[in-house]
Amino acid sequence: MKILVTGGAGFIGSNFVLYWMQNHPEDHLTNLDKLTYAGNLENLASVQNNPNYTFVKGDICDATLVNELVKDIDVIVHFAAESHVDRSIMDPSAFVKTNVLGTQVILDAARNNGNKRIHHVSTDEVFGSLGLGEQTAFNEQTPYNPHSPYSASKAGSDHLVRAYHDTYGLPITISNCSNNYGPYMFPEKLFPLAITNLIEGKKVPVYGDGMQVRDWLYVEDHCRAIDLILQKGKIGDTYCIGGLTEDIPNIVAIKKIIALLGKDETSIEYVKDRPGHDVRYAVDWSKIHNELGWAPQYDFDTYLERMVKWYQEHEQWWKDIKSGEYQKFYKKQYQQR
Numbered sequence: 001m002k003i004l005v006t007g008g009a010g011f012i013g014s015n016f017v018l019y020w021m022q023n024h025p026e027d028h029l030t031n032l033d034k035l036t037y038a039g040n041l042e043n044l045a046s047v048q049n050n051p052n053y054t055f056v057k058g059d060i061c062d063a064t065l066v067n068e069l070v071k072d073i074d075v076i077v078h079f080a081a082e083s084h085v086d087r088s089i090m091d092p093s094a095f096v097k098t099n100v101l102g103t104q105v106i107l108d109a110a111r112n113n114g115n116k117r118i119h120h121v122s123t124d125e126v127f128g129s130l131g132l133g134e135q136t137a138f139n140e141q142t143p144y145n146p147h148s149p150y151s152a153s154k155a156g157s158d159h160l161v162r163a164y165h166d167t168y169g170l171p172i173t174i175s176n177c178s179n180n181y182g183p184y185m186f187p188e189k190l191f192p193l194a195i196t197n198l199i200e201g202k203k204v205p206v207y208g209d210g211m212q213v214r215d216w217l218y219v220e221d222h223c224r225a226i227d228l229i230l231q232k233g234k235i236g237d238t239y240c241i242g243g244l245t246e247d248i249p250n251i252v253a254i255k256k257i258i259a260l261l262g263k264d265e266t267s268i269e270y271v272k273d274r275p276g277h278d279v280r281y282a283v284d285w286s287k288i289h290n291e292l293g294w295a296p297q298y299d300f301d302t303y304l305e306r307m308v309k310w311y312q313e314h315e316q317w318w319k320d321i322k323s324g325e326y327q328k329f330y331k332k333q334y335q336q337r
């Protein structure tokens with residue numbers, strides 16, 4: 001099979017590329033990525049010389065390029081997006097361009113080349129926020145109610161993907177997943193920021209009182225879920241993917257990280273909350289469990305310990321990101337040959 005992955009140099013995309021190359025070595029994978037600040041080819045150094053892997057630096061909004069690439073492939077897995085809520089609050093325009101218009105370009109290319117199969121990776125943030133202490137969780141029937149420019153742009157992309165299925169019969173599937181964590185997570189996000197700051201002897205900034213609840217999904221479990229959807233998912237359907245069965249407030253997760261690194265709670269620095277901050281996300285993943293047999297492989301504590309260890313063992317990787325050094329990698333590897 002020939003597979004096109006968009007955004008494969010980002011956090012989840014690069015984990016997916018590595019996962020796919022390991023579990024489906026007979027397939028050919030093309031990775032289309034613009035290499036924004038979030039794209040890091042160092043994540044993919046181990047596969048860059050594999051004959052079944054091709055990297056293309058480009059923008060998903062470039063219809064000519066995308067159309068050319070899609071001609072020759074069987075399946076598209078669409079990760080590329082602007083993904084950081086704080087950045088979307090500062091400047092929503094890039095989010096609308098990439099997440100909405102870019103998705104439309106991908107959909108048109110799939111449609112113009114014989115209705116290619118596409119899996120669209122989305123977020124549970126399109127459903128809005130749940131109340132603290134509530135027992136409810138998002139599921140496939142939850143109405144959309146996005147609050148940030150990021151989640152609004154992802155909601156727009158989801159609607160377009162469904163519309164292309166309903167209008168043109170495009171064979172699509174969508175997954176709405178909760179917050180991912182694991183290796184190669186960009187150190188501006190909460191867990192890796194906390195881990196790397198603590199290793200560097202710095203404080204960990206926590207928004208508000210830290211009581212916001214997230215549903216944490218280990219990135220490898222997410223990759224397995226997408227694999228199952230590609231193999232057995234029902235065309236036209238949406239699958240919610242989450243990791244937890246009980247609520248864990250951010251501050252509790254941060255305290256676990258502090259304990260894993262042998263530090264104490266004086267390392268916490270409470271900072272002004274983000275505007276429109278969603279208080280609680282929780283995902284009911286019973287559909288993908290019942291229909292496709294998916295479940296997280298380990299519990300939160302086991303995965304968190306694994307993640308902390310990974311950052312301890314890959315100091316150069318995150319130090320290069322924090323210093324901006326990683327942006328030179330593409331030039332070194334791909335332009336000076």
Ligand SMILES: NC(=O)c1ccc[n+]([C@@H]2O[C@H](COP(=O)([O-])OP(=O)(O)OC[C@H]3O[C@@H](n4cnc5c(N)ncnc54)[C@H](O)[C@@H]3O)[C@@H](O)[C@H]2O)c1
Pocket residue numbers: 006007008009010011012013032033034035036037038039040058059060061078079080081082083084098102121122123124154177178179180181186
């Ligand atoms: N990280 C999470 O916890 C999470 C949770 C739910 C859903 N998602 C979704 O999963 C997908 C991947 O998220 P992530 O955390 O890996 O994001 P990321 O920001 O780490 O990576 C995004 C990748 O897309 C690339 N990209 C951005 N704009 C592009 C464009 N115009 N053309 C081509 N490439 C472009 C970037 O260079 C980067 O490599 C996104 O669609 C996101 O909405 C993420």
